[in-house]
Amino acid sequence: MAAPVGVYVHWPYCPSKCGYCDFNAYLLPRRPHAYADYTASLLQEISLAERTGDLSGPLQSCAFGGGTPTMFPVEQLVQVLGALRQAGLAPDAEVTVEANPGDLEVAALGRLAEAGVGRLSIGAQTFSDPLLKAIGRVHQASDIGRAVQMAKRAGIRRVNLDLMYGLPGQSQADVAYALQRALALGVGHVSAYALELEPATVFGRRAARGELALPSEQSVIEMGDLVEETLSAAGLYRYEVSNYARPGEESQHNLAVWRRGRYRGFGAGAHSFIGERRWWNVASPLLYSRRLAAGEGVVAGEEDVSALAMGEWVYLSLRTLVIDTERFGQEFGQPWQDVFPASTLWAVAEGWLSWQGQTLVVAKERRWLLNQIAERFLEEGALSQRRLTPCADAG
Amino acid sequence: MHPLSRIRNFSIVAHIDHGKSTLADRLIELTGAVTARRMVAQVLDTMDIERERGITIKAQTARLPFVAADGQSYTLNLIDTPGHVDFSYEVSRALAACEGVLLVVDAVQGLEAQTLAHFYTALEAGLVVIPVINKIDLPNADVERVSADLEALGFLATEILAVSAKDGRGVETLLQALVDRLPPPQGDPDAPLRALVFDSHYDPYRGVIAHLRVVDGAVALGESVRLMAGGGLYTCEQLGVFTPLPVAVERLEMGEVGFLAAGIRSVAEVPVGDTVTLGERPAAIALDGYRPAVPMVFAGLYPAEPAQYDVLKDALEKLRLNDAALSFEPETSTALGFGFRAGFLGLLHLEVVQERLEREYGVDLVTTAPHVIYQVQLTDGSELRIDNPSHFPRPDVIREIREPMVEATVFAPGEAVGAVMELAQQRRGSFVTLEYPTPGRAKLIYRLPLGEIMYDFFDQLKSRTRGYASLDYQVCGVEVADMLKVDVLLNGEAVDALSFVCHRSQAESRGRGLCQELRRLIPRQMFEVPIQAAAGSRILARETIPAMRKDVLAKCYGGDISRKRKLLEKQRAGKRRMRRVGRVEVPQEAFMAILKAERS
Numbered sequence: 001m002a003a004p005v006g007v008y009v010h011w012p013y014c015p016s017k018c019g020y021c022d023f024n025a026y027l028l029p030r031r032p033h034a035y036a037d038y039t040a041s042l043l044q045e046i047s048l049a050e051r052t053g054d055l056s057g058p059l060q061s062c063a064f065g066g067g068t069p070t071m072f073p074v075e076q077l078v079q080v081l082g083a084l085r086q087a088g089l090a091p092d093a094e095v096t097v098e099a100n101p102g103d104l105e106v107a108a109l110g111r112l113a114e115a116g117v118g119r120l121s122i123g124a125q126t127f128s129d130p131l132l133k134a135i136g137r138v139h140q141a142s143d144i145g146r147a148v149q150m151a152k153r154a155g156i157r158r159v160n161l162d163l164m165y166g167l168p169g170q171s172q173a174d175v176a177y178a179l180q181r182a183l184a185l186g187v188g189h190v191s192a193y194a195l196e197l198e199p200a201t202v203f204g205r206r207a208a209r210g211e212l213a214l215p216s217e218q219s220v221i222e223m224g225d226l227v228e229e230t231l232s233a234a235g236l237y238r239y240e241v242s243n244y245a246r247p248g249e250e251s252q253h254n255l256a257v258w259r260r261g262r263y264r265g266f267g268a269g270a271h272s273f274i275g276e277r278r279w280w281n282v283a284s285p286l287l288y289s290r291r292l293a294a295g296e297g298v299v300a301g302e303e304d305v306s307a308l309a310m311g312e313w314v315y316l317s318l319r320t321l322v323i324d325t326e327r328f329g330q331e332f333g334q335p336w337q338d339v340f341p342a343s344t345l346w347a348v349a350e351g352w353l354s355w356q357g358q359t360l361v362v363a364k365e366r367r368w369l370l371n372q373i374a375e376r377f378l379e380e381g382a383l384s385q386r387r388l389t390p391c392a393d394a395g
Numbered sequence: 396m397h398p399l400s401r402i403r404n405f406s407i408v409a410h411i412d413h414g415k416s417t418l419a420d421r422l423i424e425l426t427g428a429v430t431a432r433r434m435v436a437q438v439l440d441t442m443d444i445e446r447e448r449g450i451t452i453k454a455q456t457a458r459l460p461f462v463a464a465d466g467q468s469y470t471l472n473l474i475d476t477p478g479h480v481d482f483s484y485e486v487s488r489a490l491a492a493c494e495g496v497l498l499v500v501d502a503v504q505g506l507e508a509q510t511l512a513h514f515y516t517a518l519e520a521g522l523v524v525i526p527v528i529n530k531i532d533l534p535n536a537d538v539e540r541v542s543a544d545l546e547a548l549g550f551l552a553t554e555i556l557a558v559s560a561k562d563g564r565g566v567e568t569l570l571q572a573l574v575d576r577l578p579p580p581q582g583d584p585d586a587p588l589r590a591l592v593f594d595s596h597y598d599p600y601r602g603v604i605a606h607l608r609v610v611d612g613a614v615a616l617g618e619s620v621r622l623m624a625g626g627g628l629y630t631c632e633q634l635g636v637f638t639p640l641p642v643a644v645e646r647l648e649m650g651e652v653g654f655l656a657a658g659i660r661s662v663a664e665v666p667v668g669d670t671v672t673l674g675e676r677p678a679a680i681a682l683d684g685y686r687p688a689v690p691m692v693f694a695g696l697y698p699a700e701p702a703q704y705d706v707l708k709d710a711l712e713k714l715r716l717n718d719a720a721l722s723f724e725p726e727t728s729t730a731l732g733f734g735f736r737a738g739f740l741g742l743l744h745l746e747v748v749q750e751r752l753e754r755e756y757g758v759d760l761v762t763t764a765p766h767v768i769y770q771v772q773l774t775d776g777s778e779l780r781i782d783n784p785s786h787f788p789r790p791d792v793i794r795e796i797r798e799p800m801v802e803a804t805v806f807a808p809g810e811a812v813g814a815v816m817e818l819a820q821q822r823r824g825s826f827v828t829l830e831y832p833t834p835g836r837a838k839l840i841y842r843l844p845l846g847e848i849m850y851d852f853f854d855q856l857k858s859r860t861r862g863y864a865s866l867d868y869q870v871c872g873v874e875v876a877d878m879l880k881v882d883v884l885l886n887g888e889a890v891d892a893l894s895f896v897c898h899r900s901q902a903e904s905r906g907r908g909l910c911q912e913l914r915r916l917i918p919r920q921m922f923e924v925p926i927q928a929a930a931g932s933r934i935l936a937r938e939t940i941p942a943m944r945k946d947v948l949a950k951c952y953g954g955d956i957s958r959k960r961k962l963l964e965k966q967r968a969g970k971r972r973m974r975r976v977g978r979v980e981v982p983q984e985a986f987m988a989i990l991k992a993e994r995s
Contacts, residue, residue, distance in 0.1 A: 241948070375970075
């Protein structure tokens with residue numbers, strides 16, 4: 001059974017809730033013990049997983065996400081990291097922590113660096129104060145530079161800035177300015193996300209009522225193209241739809257996810273993927289803690305994806321805009337051409353993909369339409385798998 | 396079997412939802428025809444679709460034993476009738492098999508269009524009508540007002556019964572009233588057999604089961620029987636009565652209601668309204684009122700996946716065994732491939748067939764917009780009957796076009812009269828009469844093109860009267876009209892399955908409405924898709940579906956994989972259900988979009 005190569009820990013609290021956010025995040029709790037209680041539950045879930053053998057693999061990466069992990073007292077983060085080390089997290093594993101620019105302190109960051117955190121992912125979003133305010137962020141543009149400096153001083157080697165485009169009221173100039181500022185700060189990694197409207201968010205509801213002045217689709221595309229041009233010119237290449245890095249500075253944890261690597265997630269709403277089973281915990285932090293305290297399971301749902309493995313592999317690979325067909329063959333013991341003959345023929349003939357050696361590369365002008373390719377490969381993958389492994393159902 | 400004097404044959408008629416089926420259930424239950432344990436709500440509505448929609452499509456019958464006040468036991472034959480205007484001919488045949496009807500009126504809703512239609516049909520057929528106010532258990536029941544309305548129709552206050560089919564109140568009195576007020580069957584027991592076929596159904600083991608009312612004479616097992624209109628000669632293999640479960644008997648005599656099986660292979664051989672007589676001693680004259688089923692509405696039925704053509708064909712053939720009014724023949728569409736042009740009694744009939752094909756036979760269907768028959772006279776003197784817009788001749792060879800008309804009765808609250816008239820006029824209706832049969836309720840009669848009734852007329856009527864209007868219509872003749880064929884071009888190519896015929900004065904607005912509706916329904920493609928509506932070479936309207944520019948997920952991390960993969964799978968499955976027309980993927984609903992075009 002495929003063993004995990006990474007771990008994820010979810011920290012579900014935030015100082016404010018942003019208009020676009022549909023993550024499993026909750027406003028800063030009033031109860032004084034909320035943080036400690038939650039951390040204790042995390043430790044409990046980790047030790048349970050250790051006993052059940054969920055963490056048997058060589059764990060090469062770890063990501064702390066949220067919510068805002070840095071809202072928790074730093075010693076609690078360090079304690080959880082310690083527990084993961086004991087459970088098998090490799091000494092040289094890349095450990096990433098997500099952070100808000102506004103609430104960081106050098107001492108705390110130093111403590112994280114000491115504990116092995118080598119990468120800080122800062123939610124900058126934009127460098128325009130009015131826009132930051134409009135989307136519900138609590139930080140200001142000037143905080144971002146300070147946060148990057150602090151991380152460097154604290155000894156955290158790699159810094160990522162998260163940026164957003166396509167925000168209500170945002171202009172090309174705003175995006176250009178944000179890119180320029182980010183590059184001036186010397187970061188080696190930028191994630192730039194086009195705004196997606198989720199129905200269950202403040203923005204989703206406002207957009208449905210027609211109250212959101214969103215840029216046109218055409219301007220969003222221009223913004224995205226500007227991101228790619230500017231960042232590649234500065235030496236940050238696009239290694240995923242929304243991620244840019246200097247070579248060697250790619251997020252190890254996320255790369256593993258897109259290679260369909262296994263991971264174990266801890267915390268409220270966290271997702272895990274081990275063997276061919278994906279499952280997710282209950283979303284509410286309170287319920288999560290209560291269930292663990294009562295000795296009950298925290299799994300809210302699960303899915304057996306063995307029949308979808310091949311298609312899913314391509315769907316994830318496509319995130320990186322290249323498909324390594326040789327690696328596919330090694331992983332599944334089936335030649336690529338036997339599994340995806342029709343989709344490959346179509347995609348190459350219609351100019352979506354082109355061969356470079358054993359690799360299929362997504363055409364530059366089709367990157368905005370990636371779902372159109374992914375859905376075909378998902379479908380053919382499922383059909384081929386049924387055809388190639390006829391005994392799977394009976395077994 | 397009881398002597399004639401102790402048989403009563405009756406039907407229940409009511410506007411839709413006024414509780415006809417519930418009353419039938421209660422009668423069956425109270426007379427003990429079906430034991431309570433076997434009683435499923437609404438035993439008479441046997442088809443799933445009927446039960447779900449609360450309407451009766453196929454009539455059923457039940458023989459109810461009843462001990463009356465005089466201490467004698469009687470046989471009450473309940474002949475259930477279909478409850479929708481599409482089936483008014485079937486209703487008239489069921490009524491012809493009775494001596495009386497229960498006219499059921501909802502204690503809250505009061506009189507409706509079909510209540511009146513049924514009332515007049517029953518009067519014209521010379522039947523005894525017993526007015527029954529149902530649903531008196533409802534808190535807002537207004538028995539007094541509904542009684543007054545019924546009195547306005549000419550009933551005496553003392554004749555009117557009040558019942559609750561739901562809790563059984565008043566039902567006993569109603570049974571006694573059937574015995575007291577209805578005459579026993581009349582006829583000549585010694586004359587040659589004449590039995591009226593008022594319904595039939597197909598049984599996979601015994602062939603067609605004809606539902607009969609014996610008017611004159613008698614029929615026994617083993618005798619040879621002949622259908623006077625259908626022409627077939629058969630041997631009577633089985634006779635029986637419905638209790639409502641079928642029970643075999645050896646003989647059916649004058650005045651009785653029952654069934655006959657004679658190895659008949661298709662219901663089309665036993666048309667409703669036909670007369671059964673004996674092969675050896677035939678009657679000279681058939682019973683009155685037989686009329687072959689004439690389809691009024693036509694639509695293209697295509698399999699969503701071309702490979703399912705044979706499944707669809709097979710399913711249609713099986714359905715036709717049980718539905719004499721359904722007709723179909725193969726047709727080919729450049730857009731939709733191989734399919735069938737099918738004829739129906741009306742829109743509801745079309746919907747029922749569509750649902751049965753999908754539900755009972757698992758066929759995924761693409762249906763084109765329903766269409767009426769136009770009689771087209773050409774300049775060379777010949778005449779065509781056009782049931783498919785793509786066969787419409789070129790304008791320069793047409794001399795004259797005639798379209799089928801209906802007389803529509805709308806029953807609506809007095810204050811909605813203006814809104815109803817406005818709608819009828821928009822739909823090219825001509826005013827016939829306006830009456831107020833009861834205070835506050837208006838009865839409007841309009842002569843309207845049948846084709847106009849298809850365009851969402853009933854929904855529009857409901858929305859303009861806040862749901863209070865009811866509609867009944869009867870086909871009546873044809874009229875000359877200036878009709879025009881409108882074509883739709885997708886990406887520059889004419890799509891035959893989207894063409895429609897309408898009056899010249901409406902071509903532009905309907906063309907525009909359809910283009911707008913199609914723009915809404917057809918998803919963006921990889922390229923820009925122009926949609927045009929054209930009459931001949933003249934473009935009436937144009938819309939454009941912009942090319943798809945952006946379809947990519949911004950994020951896909953560990954926690955997103957399952958949910959977002961499912962989104963893509965759903966998107967793909969949606970495309971699978973579309974038909975490719977030229978280079979454009981068109982969803983199935985688009986082929987019915989014209990019906991909504993009036994609204995946009």
